[in-house]
Amino acid sequence: MTNYESGARLERAVRDIYSTRGYYCMRSAGSKGPADLHCANEYLSVYIQCKRRGEDATEAMARMEREIPRGPSRRLEVWGPGPELLLAQDWIPEV
Secondary structure, eight states: OOHHHHHHHHHHHHHHHHHHTTOEEEEOTTOOSSOSEEEEOSSOEEEEEEOSSGGGHHHHHHHHHHHSOOOTTEEEEEEOSSSOOEEEEEEEOOO
16 A cells, blocks of 8 residues: 555545534645645534654644634644544634
């Protein structure tokens, strides 16, 4: 399995988790942007970066914080493989 295939598999798994919870999800296949997935419902907008290695989570979160504008009900998450899929999150609640 190539790096692209294993990354895409993780992205689809996370997308499926959010889809079953009623979110509309868009996947940025092959992008080099700050987020691999954008999932949203009427209350929350979640930007997700998927990493195959957990040690990249801090860097990925820092990049999303720099490049994705702050806004009401925005959440940033980094997901990875393994038993603890959600590696990091930053939630800015609506004020």
